[in-house]
Amino acid sequence: MARNQEPNAYQQVVTLAMVAETAGVSPSTVSRILTGHAKVSDDKRAAVESAIAKLNYQPNVLARGLAQGRTLSIGVLTQDIKSPFYGEALRGIEDALEGTGIVPLFVSGHWIVQDEVERMTHLLGRRVDGIIVLTGRLTDEQIREYARRVPIVVTGRSVKGQNIASMRVDDFSGAYKATKHLLELGHRRIAHIAGPQDHLDSVERLKGYRKALEEAGVSFDPKLVVYADFHEPSGVLAINQLIEARQSFTAVFASNDQTAYGARLAFHQRNIRVPEDVSLIGFDDLPGSRYMIPPLSTIHQPVYELGQSAAKVLLKLIEGSKTRATLPEPELVARESTKRLRG
Amino acid sequence: MARNQEPNAYQQVVTLAMVAETAGVSPSTVSRILTGHAKVSDDKRAAVESAIAKLNYQPNVLARGLAQGRTLSIGVLTQDIKSPFYGEALRGIEDALEGTGIVPLFVSGHWIVQDEVERMTHLLGRRVDGIIVLTGRLTDEQIREYARRVPIVVTGRSVKGQNIASMRVDDFSGAYKATKHLLELGHRRIAHIAGPQDHLDSVERLKGYRKALEEAGVSFDPKLVVYADFHEPSGVLAINQLIEARQSFTAVFASNDQTAYGARLAFHQRNIRVPEDVSLIGFDDLPGSRYMIPPLSTIHQPVYELGQSAAKVLLKLIEGSKTRATLPEPELVARESTKRLRG
DNA sequence: CTGTTAGCGCGTTCAA
DNA sequence: TTGAACGCGCTAACAG
Numbered sequence: 125m126a127r128n129q130e131p132n133a134y135q136q137v138v139t140l141a142m143v144a145e146t147a148g149v150s151p152s153t154v155s156r157i158l159t160g161h162a163k164v165s166d167d168k169r170a171a172v173e174s175a176i177a178k179l180n181y182q183p184n185v186l187a188r189g190l191a192q193g194r195t196l197s198i199g200v201l202t203q204d205i206k207s208p209f210y211g212e213a214l215r216g217i218e219d220a221l222e223g224t225g226i227v228p229l230f231v232s233g234h235w236i237v238q239d240e241v242e243r244m245t246h247l248l249g250r251r252v253d254g255i256i257v258l259t260g261r262l263t264d265e266q267i268r269e270y271a272r273r274v275p276i277v278v279t280g281r282s283v284k285g286q287n288i289a290s291m292r293v294d295d296f297s298g299a300y301k302a303t304k305h306l307l308e309l310g311h312r313r314i315a316h317i318a319g320p321q322d323h324l325d326s327v328e329r330l331k332g333y334r335k336a337l338e339e340a341g342v343s344f345d346p347k348l349v350v351y352a353d354f355h356e357p358s359g360v361l362a363i364n365q366l367i368e369a370r371q372s373f374t375a376v377f378a379s380n381d382q383t384a385y386g387a388r389l390a391f392h393q394r395n396i397r398v399p400e401d402v403s404l405i406g407f408d409d410l411p412g413s414r415y416m417i418p419p420l421s422t423i424h425q426p427v428y429e430l431g432q433s434a435a436k437v438l439l440k441l442i443e444g445s446k447t448r449a450t451l452p453e454p455e456l457v458a459r460e461s462t463k464r465l466r467g
Numbered sequence: 468m469a470r471n472q473e474p475n476a477y478q479q480v481v482t483l484a485m486v487a488e489t490a491g492v493s494p495s496t497v498s499r500i501l502t503g504h505a506k507v508s509d510d511k512r513a514a515v516e517s518a519i520a521k522l523n524y525q526p527n528v529l530a531r532g533l534a535q536g537r538t539l540s541i542g543v544l545t546q547d548i549k550s551p552f553y554g555e556a557l558r559g560i561e562d563a564l565e566g567t568g569i570v571p572l573f574v575s576g577h578w579i580v581q582d583e584v585e586r587m588t589h590l591l592g593r594r595v596d597g598i599i600v601l602t603g604r605l606t607d608e609q610i611r612e613y614a615r616r617v618p619i620v621v622t623g624r625s626v627k628g629q630n631i632a633s634m635r636v637d638d639f640s641g642a643y644k645a646t647k648h649l650l651e652l653g654h655r656r657i658a659h660i661a662g663p664q665d666h667l668d669s670v671e672r673l674k675g676y677r678k679a680l681e682e683a684g685v686s687f688d689p690k691l692v693v694y695a696d697f698h699e700p701s702g703v704l705a706i707n708q709l710i711e712a713r714q715s716f717t718a719v720f721a722s723n724d725q726t727a728y729g730a731r732l733a734f735h736q737r738n739i740r741v742p743e744d745v746s747l748i749g750f751d752d753l754p755g756s757r758y759m760i761p762p763l764s765t766i767h768q769p770v771y772e773l774g775q776s777a778a779k780v781l782l783k784l785i786e787g788s789k790t791r792a793t794l795p796e797p798e799l800v801a802r803e804s805t806k807r808l809r810g
Numbered sequence: 811c812t813g814t815t816a817g818c819g820c821g822t823t824c825a826a
Numbered sequence: 827t828t829g830a831a832c833g834c835g836c837t838a839a840c841a842g
Contacts, residue, residue, distance in 0.1 A: 482818095483819065483820060484819075484820090494820080495821085498820065498821055498822080501820090502821070502822095504821085526819090527818090527819055527820070529818095530818075530819035531819080531820055532820090533819080533820070533821090534821040534822080
């Protein structure tokens with residue numbers, strides 16, 4: 125049985141040289157037209173353009189990158205690609221890059237330093253033109269070291285240095301607003317589900333919580349604070365822990381929406397009504413929060429904008445100019461999960 | 468004021484040639500060690516390895532790609548990078564690629580054909596080694612055309628052709644199971660929030676719904692079917708529409724979890740209890756569904772596995788071998804949002 | 811305005 | 827086993 129046909133015979137790719145040949149010009153002329161780096165006579169331009177159309181030519185971005193010393197790609201070190209929180213940020217980045225011809229390479233660090241280092245190394249091996257680090261556990265020193273190779277924008281903390289821009293939302297202020305909202309509704313026994321203690325965000329949010337209590341003359345009770353890990357299951361655990369320890373409270377401030385979802389479920393399992401029996405407020409304002417039952421009061425964090433600004437700032441950094449991005453303040457979004465404490 | 472220091476003086480990158488020089492061997496030898504494509508004497512190998520370590524050399528993936536005719540990257544055309552559904556799939560892809568040195572380039576088509584075409588063109592320009600198309604609106608013919616350039620794995624439908632693999636979950640069977648579950652609980656007036664009519668998934672799910680009804684001797688009532696777009700807000704609208712049309716029903720089968728969330732909210736707004744007054748079942752089993760209040764009964768779709776298999780199959784396709792992936796069946800996950808019809 | 815030449819950083823012949 | 831020479835596809839510097 126004759127089977128001469130190669131099974132994987134892919135269509136031959138069209139190169140710039142082929143375009144040049146069919147247009148009857150030199151490769152440089154084609155290149156000039158592509159990059160727009162010099163004047164070309166109209167007739168040649170027409171010939172080249174028709175050749176491009178005829179052959180359906182697509183420039184090889186890699187080769188171009190090799191020649192120019194840039195890759196038209198940036199790296200994005202995220203922690204968990206499927207997290208709703210990062211999803212928002214990624215979309216902001218995508219949108220900011222739209223039309224620039226630059227693509228984002230998303231890699232996940234999973235909150236593990238070793239993974240993060242590995243991914244960063246990988247990105248550098250791909251010679252990305254810049255990197256956006258969405259929080260994570262790398263030290264400031266490590267960030268600075270990477271910045272010696274490539275411009276970096278890091279979110280979730282402040283890092284100073286050459287070729288580095290950092291941006292963070294004001295967690296302290298957000299947490300303060302959340303707690304104050306509960307206080308204004310008459311609550312005094314306010315529990316707090318904190319995030320990981322080695323997380324700057326969590327620490328700041330805890331501080332904001334304490335500050336608001338203090339201002340209202342409510343003394344801080346460490347028994348009312350329980351630690352979780354920013355994911356739903358830990359929110360369930362946190363509430364169970366609180367209840368089993370027989371702590372009494374009329375409101376809960378969860379350090380992020382995901383733990384608030386978990387908390388909500390724990391209340392449901394114990395037939396504790398929200399907000400009739402207990403008020404609940406989160407932090408982040410994830411897209412799903414308006415669909416929680418009841419819709420979750422929370423602190424809106426400009427995550428989309430964060431991603432968008434990070435990308436824009438990085439582009440500036442890449443082209444060598446300095447910028448400073450200002451992020452909107454986190455704002456209270458009062459929905460239905462918080463309620464005035466009855467008489 | 469003298470300021471001779473270049474502001475953006477990046478550390479010089481180490482090339483293979485530099486490694487060769489400090490190791491006192493030729494570039495080819497270094498290359499051989501890197502690729503492992505030939506025997507090299509132990510002493511030279513040692514010299515090279517120590518030079519690599521000393522200089523902290525990282526191979527340039529692009530240059531390697533140019534030379535080898537491959538880029539060690541694959542494209543992933545998703546529709547909405549922040550959707551929880553796609554998030555799961557992306558994670559499956561990421562995990563399947565782990566350790567292969569191949570990175571995924573995620574691009575979003577936003578369910579718009581023109582965008583999809585643009586992104587595909589972009590991916591081809593970057594000479595990705597293969598492409599995973601997560602559903603979308605490209606025609607089978609277009610997919611086949613792209614497959615002439617690069618291997619393609621497409622999900623959500625069946626496309627035959629050279630260098631193409633397709634995989635889809637059995638929507639029909641899943642919808643059948645969902646509806647049957649409601650029927651077995653004694654429901655007869657079962658509304659269905661369908662998805663977009665030009666979506667193969669939606670059509671199949673509608674068919675499965677009808678099949679189950681038919682088998683149970685319940686006649687199909689088109690007034691009980693209302694169309695939505697797979698997103699939360701349309702689920703709210705769908706329920707409002709149904710209620711305003713004064714349709715009576717005791718259960719709802721939403722064609723995906725996101726519309727189920729919307730439906731749940733609509734019920735909440737009207738003080739209709741779930742599942743006491745109405746049972747609700749979704750489709751997909753998104754991570755958030757177990758945290759809906761009450762936890763959502765749904766059809767578990769192996770989205771993570773879908774992504775994982777797609778990536779694995781693509782890798783096979785790239786290396787020229789044929790494979791066929793078998794996906795697990797969608798399964799019923801009965802949680803708390805469905806309940807036996809009283810009386 | 812245009813063509814020729816020389817790399818970008820690597821892998822891979824081909825001889826030795 | 828090893829090195830020199832060449833090419834991947836493109837841009838940039840240099841002449842003309």
